Amino acid sequence: MRLLFCSLPAHDHLIELIPVAEAARREGHQVAIAIHERFGPTVTGWGLEHIDAGPDWVPDVIDNLDTVLPDDMEDFTQYFMAELFCGEPALAMGEQISQAIEAWQPDIVLRDTGEFGGYLAAERAGLPHVTVGVLDFNILFLGKGVVSALDKRRREFGLPPDPDGDRMYAYGHLNMLAPDFAPEELEIPNCFSVRVDGVRPGDKLPEWIGDLVDDSLPLVYASFGTAASTIQSYGPPLASVITGLGEVDANVIVSTGKGLDWHGENILGDTPVPDNVHVAEWVPQALLMRSIDMIVTHAGPATARQAIVCGVPMVTVPLLFDAFEVAARAVQHGVAVQLDWTSMTPADIATAATKVLTDPSYRRAARRLQARTLRVPPIDHDAVRFLERIHAENPPPR
Numbered sequence: 001m002r003l004l005f006c007s008l009p010a011h012d013h014l015i016e017l018i019p020v021a022e023a024a025r026r027e028g029h030q031v032a033i034a035i036h037e038r039f040g041p042t043v044t045g046w047g048l049e050h051i052d053a054g055p056d057w058v059p060d061v062i063d064n065l066d067t068v069l070p071d072d073m074e075d076f077t078q079y080f081m082a083e084l085f086c087g088e089p090a091l092a093m094g095e096q097i098s099q100a101i102e103a104w105q106p107d108i109v110l111r112d113t114g115e116f117g118g119y120l121a122a123e124r125a126g127l128p129h130v131t132v133g134v135l136d137f138n139i140l141f142l143g144k145g146v147v148s149a150l151d152k153r154r155r156e157f158g159l160p161p162d163p164d165g166d167r168m169y170a171y172g173h174l175n176m177l178a179p180d181f182a183p184e185e186l187e188i189p190n191c192f193s194v195r196v197d198g199v200r201p202g203d204k205l206p207e208w209i210g211d212l213v214d215d216s217l218p219l220v221y222a223s224f225g226t227a228a229s230t231i232q233s234y235g236p237p238l239a240s241v242i243t244g245l246g247e248v249d250a251n252v253i254v255s256t257g258k259g260l261d262w263h264g265e266n267i268l269g270d271t272p273v274p275d276n277v278h279v280a281e282w283v284p285q286a287l288l289m290r291s292i293d294m295i296v297t298h299a300g301p302a303t304a305r306q307a308i309v310c311g312v313p314m315v316t317v318p319l320l321f322d323a324f325e326v327a328a329r330a331v332q333h334g335v336a337v338q339l340d341w342t343s344m345t346p347a348d349i350a351t352a353a354t355k356v357l358t359d360p361s362y363r364r365a366a367r368r369l370q371a372r373t374l375r376v377p378p379i380d381h382d383a384v385r386f387l388e389r390i391h392a393e394n395p396p397p398r
Helices: 011-026 037-045 058-062 070-085 088-104 117-125 138-142 144-156 183-187 232-245 285-291 301-310 323-332 346-358 360-373 379-393
Strands: 002-006 030-035 049-052 108-112 129-132 172-175 191-193 219-223 251-255 277-280 294-297 314-316 336-338
Touching (some): 002 011, 002 088, 002 117, 011 030, 011 037, 011 108, 011 129, 011 301, 011 379, 030 037, 030 088, 037 049, 049 088, 070 144, 088 117, 088 144, 108 117, 108 379, 117 144, 138 144, 138 183, 172 379, 191 379, 219 232, 219 285, 232 277, 232 346, 285 301, 294 301, 294 346, 301 323, 301 360, 323 336
Parallel strands (some): 002 030, 002 108, 030 049, 108 129, 129 172, 219 294, 314 336
């Protein structure tokens, strides 16, 4: 098969497509990833073919997200999905993906759930298209706002109307959210669940991390993903995490999440770092997750999935979008304590972390959810078989 992946111009969306792309390549299929040229070196650095496509619109939006407070996030998320994911950039991406389809001749178009240019182009070409659930709670894309906005784009793209959103998941959806954690995801048509732990071949822990693991103290990891390095307002709460974890009887690793959209050399300012806290710009998070006792997290999709697969309890500090639902669901499952990033203090962090570390019910709940998640097949083999079945049932119109 020839598989064309389409990604929003966002690092976190791109890296969530990589496990599927690499699994397909290992199985002997040809893979290319279409994304804005700024991400080309990242794609080719993974040894994958890059196709330049789409405007680079996400950074301008991200720069303004620090004005959206938690009480407004649910409504803003609906607006973001309908007006931005399904906005003018989707049409521009769709036209360029149409050109890529003509030139590269893929058998299937795969897209991250929030990227709709690939969807429009695949529909125009009569190709099967599959969504990869890089976001959480993808059932929300079948809400009236998104369906209506996307139907408008379909008409502008010369496609027949789809007023009920039936075409969005017409061929397949790869669900990476644990079914026991979010059973409503299984309501998505043509849904196939896989689990992803995020560990890549060749990953290894730095020696300094291995030296922090001992018999007397738990190992705690904290990260706000790439959000803290791209949105300046998230620097102070991350600084509170560092200060608060300094009061916890544990060895602590904090990642500041330096990424492609880095906006400053030192997001933490002059925050003093306690002796038990070790700050790094990046660590092999998925691999580290196997060795930690607890994580303080922004409840981003990839991080939450990795924690669930590894049975790690959490202190959640949701920042954006679906992270608030992820955090609330983690509390419901008994695996987490949730804090508000706009008001939390270092003392709040210390109290929450100590509670999760010392109350065995959090670890037991995390292990229970882990065991149920491990019943789901791994992405490496089964996702590719799923795509092969779609290809067999929908031969491309050559």
